[in-house]
Amino acid sequence: MNKRNEKPRTLKSVLRIPYEMAQGPAWTHFFEGFKQKKILGTKCNECGRVLIPARPFCPRCFEPMEEWVEVAQEGTIVTWSYVNYTYFGVTADMIPQVPVTVKLDGTDCGWWGGLIGGFDVKNFDLVNKKVKVGGRIKAVWRDKVEGNMYDIDHWEIIK
Amino acid sequence: MRKVGIVDVALSPGVGSSLSLMEFTYKPVKEVLDKVGIKRNEVDAYVMASSDVFHSGLSCANSFDIDATGAFMKPMAREEGDSIKAFIYASLRIMSGIYDTVMVVTLIKGSEHPDNDTLTSCFADPFYTRPLGIQETTAAAMQKRLYQKRYGITDEQCAKVVVKNLGNALRNQNAHIKKRVTVEDVLNSKKICHPLRAMECAPKSDGVCAMLLASEEKARELTDKPVWLRGFGSSMDTFYLGDRDLLNTQLKNAASMAYKMAGIKNPAKEIDMAEISEPYAFQELLRCEELGLCSQGQGGSFIDSGATQMTGSLPVNPSGGVLAMNPYVPRGLYRVAESALQIKGQAGEHQIDKKVNTALAHGSYGFCGQWHGVVILGN
Amino acid sequence: MGRMGRAVAVIGTGQTKHGRRDDVSYPDLVREAIQAVFEDAGITIQDVDAIVYGSMPSMMEGVAFNHFYMADALRAVGKPLLRTETCGSTGQSIAQTGIYWVASGMADIVLVVGSEKQHEGDAQATMMTIPDKITLPMVGGAPVAFSMQSREWMGYFNIDEAKAREAAAIVSVDCHDGGLNNPLAHIQMKVTKEEVMNAKIITYPVRLLDVCPSSDGACAVLFASKDKARKICKKPAWVKGMGFRGEEYYTGDSNKAVWQSTIGAAQEAYKQAGITDPRKELDVAEIYNPFTYHELMFMECLGLCPPGEAPDYVIDGVFSPDGELPCNPSGGVLCTNCIGATGLIRLAEAARQVTGKAGPMQVEGAKLALSHAMGGLEQFNAVTIIGSKL
Ligand SMILES: [Zn+2]
Numbered sequence A: 001m002n003k004r005n006e007k008p009r010t011l012k013s014v015l016r017i018p019y020e021m022a023q024g025p026a027w028t029h030f031f032e033g034f035k036q037k038k039i040l041g042t043k044c045n046e047c048g049r050v051l052i053p054a055r056p057f058c059p060r061c062f063e064p065m066e067e068w069v070e071v072a073q074e075g076t077i078v079t080w081s082y083v084n085y086t087y088f089g090v091t092a093d094m095i096p097q098v099p100v101t102v103k104l105d106g107t108d109c110g111w112w113g114g115l116i117g118g119f120d121v122k123n124f125d126l127v128n129k130k131v132k133v134g135g136r137i138k139a140v141w142r143d144k145v146e147g148n149m150y151d152i153d154h155w156e157i158i159k
Numbered sequence B: 001m002r003k004v005g006i007v008d009v010a011l012s013p014g015v016g017s018s019l020s021l022m023e024f025t026y027k028p029v030k031e032v033l034d035k036v037g038i039k040r041n042e043v044d045a046y047v048m049a050s051s052d053v054f055h056s057g058l059s060c061a062n063s064f065d066i067d068a069t070g071a072f073m074k075p076m077a078r079e080e081g082d083s084i085k086a087f088i089y090a091s092l093r094i095m096s097g098i099y100d101t102v103m104v105v106t107l108i109k110g111s112e113h114p115d116n117d118t119l120t121s122c123f124a125d126p127f128y129t130r131p132l133g134i135q136e137t138t139a140a141a142m143q144k145r146l147y148q149k150r151y152g153i154t155d156e157q158c159a160k161v162v163v164k165n166l167g168n169a170l171r172n173q174n175a176h177i178k179k180r181v182t183v184e185d186v187l188n189s190k191k192i193c194h195p196l197r198a199m200e201c202a203p204k205s206d207g208v209c210a211m212l213l214a215s216e217e218k219a220r221e222l223t224d225k226p227v228w229l230r231g232f233g234s235s236m237d238t239f240y241l242g243d244r245d246l247l248n249t250q251l252k253n254a255a256s257m258a259y260k261m262a263g264i265k266n267p268a269k270e271i272d273m274a275e276i277s278e279p280y281a282f283q284e285l286l287r288c289e290e291l292g293l294c295s296q297g298q299g300g301s302f303i304d305s306g307a308t309q310m311t312g313s314l315p316v317n318p319s320g321g322v323l324a325m326n327p328y329v330p331r332g333l334y335r336v337a338e339s340a341l342q343i344k345g346q347a348g349e350h351q352i353d354k355k356v357n358t359a360l361a362h363g364s365y366g367f368c369g370q371w372h373g374v375v376i377l378g379n
Numbered sequence C: 001m002g003r004m005g006r007a008v009a010v011i012g013t014g015q016t017k018h019g020r021r022d023d024v025s026y027p028d029l030v031r032e033a034i035q036a037v038f039e040d041a042g043i044t045i046q047d048v049d050a051i052v053y054g055s056m057p058s059m060m061e062g063v064a065f066n067h068f069y070m071a072d073a074l075r076a077v078g079k080p081l082l083r084t085e086t087c088g089s090t091g092q093s094i095a096q097t098g099i100y101w102v103a104s105g106m107a108d109i110v111l112v113v114g115s116e117k118q119h120e121g122d123a124q125a126t127m128m129t130i131p132d133k134i135t136l137p138m139v140g141g142a143p144v145a146f147s148m149q150s151r152e153w154m155g156y157f158n159i160d161e162a163k164a165r166e167a168a169a170i171v172s173v174d175c176h177d178g179g180l181n182n183p184l185a186h187i188q189m190k191v192t193k194e195e196v197m198n199a200k201i202i203t204y205p206v207r208l209l210d211v212c213p214s215s216d217g218a219c220a221v222l223f224a225s226k227d228k229a230r231k232i233c234k235k236p237a238w239v240k241g242m243g244f245r246g247e248e249y250y251t252g253d254s255n256k257a258v259w260q261s262t263i264g265a266a267q268e269a270y271k272q273a274g275i276t277d278p279r280k281e282l283d284v285a286e287i288y289n290p291f292t293y294h295e296l297m298f299m300e301c302l303g304l305c306p307p308g309e310a311p312d313y314v315i316d317g318v319f320s321p322d323g324e325l326p327c328n329p330s331g332g333v334l335c336t337n338c339i340g341a342t343g344l345i346r347l348a349e350a351a352r353q354v355t356g357k358a359g360p361m362q363v364e365g366a367k368l369a370l371s372h373a374m375g376g377l378e379q380f381n382a383v384t385i386i387g388s389k390l
Helices: A024-035 A124-130 B022-038 B062-069 B083-095 B116-123 B135-149 B155-169 B183-186 B216-222 B249-263 B281-290 B299-304 B331-344 C026-041 C090-104 C123-127 C143-155 C161-181 C193-198 C226-232 C260-273 C292-300 C310-315 C339-354
Strands: A039-043 A067-071 A074-080 A098-104 A110-115 A134-142 A152-157 B004-011 B045-050 B076-079 B103-110 B190-195 B206-215 B227-236 B274-275 B360-365 B371-378 C008-015 C050-054 C079-082 C109-117 C201-203 C216-225 C238-246 C284-286 C368-375 C382-388
Touching: A024 B022, A024 B116, A024 C260, A024 C368, A067 B249, A098 C143, A110 A134, A110 B045, A110 B183, A110 C310, A124 B022, A134 C143, B004 B022, B004 B083, B004 B216, B004 B331, B022 B062, B022 B206, B022 C143, B045 B062, B045 B083, B062 B076, B062 B103, B076 B083, B076 C090, B076 C238, B083 B103, B083 B206, B083 B227, B083 B331, B083 B360, B083 B371, B083 C079, B083 C090, B103 B274, B103 B331, B116 B135, B135 B190, B135 B281, B135 B299, B135 B360, B155 B183, B155 B299, B155 C292, B206 B216, B206 B331, B216 C008, B227 B249, B227 B331, B249 B281, B249 B360, B281 B299, B281 B360, B331 B360, C008 C026, C008 C090, C008 C109, C008 C339, C026 C109, C050 C090, C079 C382, C090 C109, C090 C216, C090 C339, C090 C368, C090 C382, C109 C339, C143 C201, C143 C292, C161 C193, C216 C226, C216 C339, C238 C260, C238 C339, C260 C368, C260 C382, C292 C310, C339 C368, C339 C382
Parallel strands: A110 A152, B045 B076, B045 B103, B274 B360, C050 C079, C050 C109, C284 C368
Antiparallel strands: A039 A067, A074 A098, A074 A134, A098 A110, A134 A152, B004 B206, B004 B227, B103 B206, B227 B371, B360 B371, C008 C216, C008 C238, C109 C216, C238 C382, C368 C382
16 A cells, blocks of 8 residues: 555644533532531432432432431442552552542442552552451541542551 | 334423533433333333533443433443434334333533534544634535525525524423524624624533333333334435535435335425424525425525424424524434424424424534434324 | 344454554554455445444544544445444444344344554543543543452452462463464464563552553454345354343442343343353353453353352363363454454454354354453443354
8 A cells, every 4th residue: 555665654632621510419419528528328218228429319220319328437348459550640659559449337339439548558568468358448538628539538447 | 124113202401400410311311211100120221322522521421321321231322423323223223123112312411511613623533624623613604605605595594594493492491592583683693604603503502312212012002192213314424525515415315215214205295394403504494405395405495485484384493403402412312302292292382283293303413414314203 | 122033144354453553544444444344245335234333432542423534434425324332342332233233124234343543542541531520530540440340359259369360360371372373463472371470560460461452453344134144145154142231330339240231241142042051052252351350250250150260260271272162262352452343353253263264263163152342430241142053
């Protein structure tokens, strides 16, 4: 196809597109809870499950979830990972990091709620020793909470 | 081939909503299920149409959409582009005999994304057309100029489309733009992309449409007023505008497929009303021609004749059309839903006076309408 | 829900050479696959009634609704086109769209095309726009999400870490050996168990040689009705069954160690195909395995071995090239991942296997094959069964 001696070129470009997304009543209330360092779940009156983050409706029963419940800030580790590579938004100074899914007491779901911290997570062997599926962790809030997902600074191992 | 029926529909308003996308989507889906009296998990399959990432900021949007569309652990797929695609796909699934009921859900929140021109500029290829600044409005302006030049269509005739459609929208509770306007208002509005004026261009709107489709037997069981799918057609055009005659689009091809399937020989006589996508006012005139509702080049005199008014012989866009409400992806399924409601006699205040036996719905998107879809419904 | 009205056949498949393809533009890459499928089937675009296209979200390559840009390359001008997209499962979803189209009677021949040019954009950045910015702003890219799932699976079944590690390494070795037999594969290199087990940690427990590459590539498949297939094709492959299931948006809402969307999709496909004992009845499986640990989970959830026991079966060689049910003889996703095409490649490879056209990858006498894909935030699974007999 390319009989000429031209090396096929590439073109570099960047797209930036701004959005403004409505949080709606359910998530607004959920984050209002964060401002008071509370974690609020919603309860389904059909299946009885308490889910976080708060939901406007139950994805399975498809009924509105209008009952609010404050849930515990401690829970059990469902799973975790040790992230040791950089990608968009995660730069070399941010790794390694240890994301965790936690099942908070009083809820019926796992919650991908942030990172494990409070000790030297750079040391993989130490992480692998301390962080266990089934282990217990608790939320450590930032001093200054703003009502968003970054208000929980990290999760601390308690057992 | 199995017959496909529309059991029921629910539509959201077009004005910017403070609900989250998840809450906003849930409402019409729940409304349809409750109206029909079936549970989410009793529907056999789901087909959703949501934005490509650029219109929603969400990639692989079926990931987010699944909860509110009700598709948890059900056979499911997602179409991209105009939502008439999702309608066609859902119909194919019923025709295949594998499913008896399919829910179609389409969603967008125009209030959350930048203006459509910013987003449609991303349709352009990065090498040749993007550096030229082309997007749907600049492309439409070139199409309008050609249309006026070739057929002598006047600015007044184009403005009449806006006056008619926004007038109709005053009676549509879901319409986004509710404003009585005159031909002078339109002609005096800002020239944003000559020869297009601001009021000749559609807004950007929120919108969710949920529609339950069923096989013949199931549709009769679920509603006493099923609306039947009689025909559909769709066609894709070539990408580069310079390679096309902008006034001979693939709409003719899509329409002929739909008419053939529906057994329609004389659309101008046999179709009682039409909902036509017209993001730019002149496109309603051009598209009436290409759909065979009037002769070629006669779109201007067609609107002058009053035929397309609510009370005319062939009302076009009694809902107010896309000029009154433009949720980018859902707008095609809105046309189908509005047509179905007219046939059911449930369009509310914008129900047309005469009995609707056969209705046409049209969807289109891309530069000068690179894709067109046509759906024919009957009672 | 009933069985499908009309039988559907695969009458041709075509793929590009996969890898870093800076040598061609994106539409030209798609054209390469389309040229190959028409050569394979011996028909032309005039015989095609409809087109289905799919890729990952437009952010991957920076062109919105890229079916417009691709219209000419797809030979779609003047034809109906559907554009199906379901994330990683897109390749299977577009195949299923084509199958429904033929089964409905509205088309006799449908051209299905999937493509990706991962090197033109930032795939991880794209995947970070799958979770919303309000409630999941800190959720990481695909390797993070799927490694979390692998860890959940190991924890849930209390699987010994060393045993899972060894089994995942065997999967990697087998796939890389397969890739060496596949002239179109992106990654073509020999790896050893030790190399895999000692590779750099990417996202624990996943190490570098447990992860798929980012590939450019396209795949095209022609589906046809029974009458057309019999006329055109000496040896068609037949669609025996298909399933698709999706789970909630929030991964924690469901148990991801016993992956119900995989189980649900497979069970539906098996039911249609009349399969009751998949490991015994299937001759070959093309499983969507961007991560080795995931292939282990899929072996369980696709019903190929009991839950929690995949490592034992793998270590016993059950799924190796000379085992009872060879998995991913093509090298799988681990050697080629042009995402929008990947699920369709699985189906194309399944069709080539049951028609004896798989060349050096051929599993002797294969008659019944499974193809699979997954996607979303640990959410979507699709299965299509392809057989040599109607
Ligand atoms: Zn519930």
